[in-house]
Amino acid sequence: MSRSSDEEFAFAGVLRQIADSVAFKPGYYNESYLDRRISARMRRCDIDDHEAYERRLREDPAEREALMAALTINVTGFFRNPEMWEVFRDVLRRRTADQRRVRVWSAPCADGREPYSVAMLACDDPEIDERRVEVLGTDISDEALDAAREGVYHTTRTTDIAAELEPLSTPADWVDRDGDTFSVTDRVQELVAFDRHDMVQDGAREAFDVVLCRNLLIYIDSEHKGAVFDTLEASLSPGSVLVVGMTESVPPDRRDRYEPIDKRRRVFRRQ
Ligand SMILES: C[S@@+](CC[C@H](N)C(=O)[O-])C[C@H]1O[C@@H](n2cnc3c(N)ncnc32)[C@H](O)[C@@H]1O
Numbered sequence: 621m622s623r624s625s626d627e628e629f630a631f632a633g634v635l636r637q638i639a640d641s642v643a644f645k646p647g648y649y650n651e652s653y654l655d656r657r658i659s660a661r662m663r664r665c666d667i668d669d670h671e672a673y674e675r676r677l678r679e680d681p682a683e684r685e686a687l688m689a690a691l692t693i694n695v696t697g698f699f700r701n702p703e704m705w706e707v708f709r710d711v712l713r714r715r716t717a718d719q720r721r722v723r724v725w726s727a728p729c730a731d732g733r734e735p736y737s738v739a740m741l742a743c744d745d746p747e748i749d750e751r752r753v754e755v756l757g758t759d760i761s762d763e764a765l766d767a768a769r770e771g772v773y774h775t776t777r778t779t780d781i782a783a784e785l786e787p788l789s790t791p792a793d794w795v796d797r798d799g800d801t802f803s804v805t806d807r808v809q810e811l812v813a814f815d816r817h818d819m820v821q822d823g824a825r826e827a828f829d830v831v832l833c834r835n836l837l838i839y840i841d842s843e844h845k846g847a848v849f850d851t852l853e854a855s856l857s858p859g860s861v862l863v864v865g866m867t868e869s870v871p872p873d874r875r876d877r878y879e880p881i882d883k884r885r886r887v888f889r890r891q
Contacts, residue, residue, distance in 0.1 A: 630670030634658055637677045642688040643762075648820050649691075657690045661735040693839055694764055696730035698737045698784035700774075700834070701866050704885040705787055708830075709741060709748075711861050711887070715829055716742075716749045724854065725828040727819055729757030732768025732812070736804050737818055738832075739811035741787070750811060755849050756825070758817035768814050771804035772806070820847045824854030831856055834865040834886075856890040863887050879887040 623631065635646045646654055665683065667673045676683050699705050712888045715722045726735035735757035742750035756841070759765055780804045785791040795802045817825065819836060833852055840848060842854065849871060856862055858863065862878060864886045868877050878888035 624720050626629045627670065628879045630674065630808040631655070631658075633674045634670050634677065636774075637674045637728075638687065639689070641677065642684050642691075644688055644691050645820075646691075647752060648841065648844045649839050653839050654694075654841045657855045658687070661687050661690050677701045683784070686878065691834075692764075694730045694761065694763055697738075697779070698781065700734065701818060701885070702787050704863065704887065705737070707746060707882045707885050707887045708738075708838075708863065710829060711881070712738075712742060712753070713745065713747045714842075716752045717747075719829065720752060721792045722753050723826070723828045724753065724755045724830045724832070726755065726757045726832045727817060728759075728833075729768060729814070730759060730763075730764050731773075732757055732804075732814065733773065733836070734832060735768070735812045735814075736771065736808060740791075740804075742811065743794055743808060744788045744790060751824065753811055755811065756828075757812060757814045758825070759814075760816065765814050765816060773804075773810055775800040775802070781816070811820040813889070819851050820844045823851055826855070827857040828855050828860060829857070830863070832860045834863060837864060837868040843873060853877070853890070858890060860890045861887060862890055 638646050640645060662673050663669065665673070665676060667676060679685065705804065712722065724738050726738065728791070729735045735755045738755050739750070739753065742748045742753040757768055759768070773781050782791070788794065794805055794808050796805060819833070820840070831852060837845060837848060852862060861881065866886055868886065870888065877891050879891060881887045881889050
């Protein structure tokens, strides 16, 4: 990114304005990601300098809200990257055969489709004893958590929920469908709890057997990635499993702590 020092200063002003006025911590995320999202909003507002945009943010609550929505990276799906879920299915089969209680953490869980995928898979697969599975979904966004607790999803022009559920053999047993609206059944919801948790700041939760931390690290700047990994490591007991996103990786200085179970699908065993 090549900006003059004046532009640099004006961009920093926008970031300060965000930190002061919306529930989002720009300091966690990498600058190119922030720049892309902010520039997109500026284009929508027909504003081409950061100083003017900063003023707009100060004066216009509707724009603050629109920017907040643009900055919140909440793209997700049921069984996102289905090839990873085949490895995950094996992990869950083995763990539930060997252990009385298998704790899975989906962090971050966005609108809940990832933790519900875990619970549905457990209910759907005859080789997994779902009574042994407990799932926790956490996210920094209260809005995402509200949607997750509701457990209602809609097929839209860009999201085909029925197609997302294809890895299940009997999806109709785990979601109630009414046209384009899909509601996760009580039986599945009972396996999943939700809570707010900031992966940079809030530290470890209890020890988990499997942690899914997918599609957050790509947005986090290198300085805060270490904090996310500290959180993960303190929440993973030895021998437990960590899954990161398909375009993410374990930082080089921590690789010796993770043995790949399936490198391409980013599934690792904590040493
Ligand atoms: C792209 S979604 C990933 C959801 C899911 N893991 C997946 O891969 O489909 C990223 C989520 O990270 C959440 N998030 C952003 N910063 C966070 C932080 N510091 N701690 C916890 N969650 C965070 C966002 O609110 C968003 O819901």
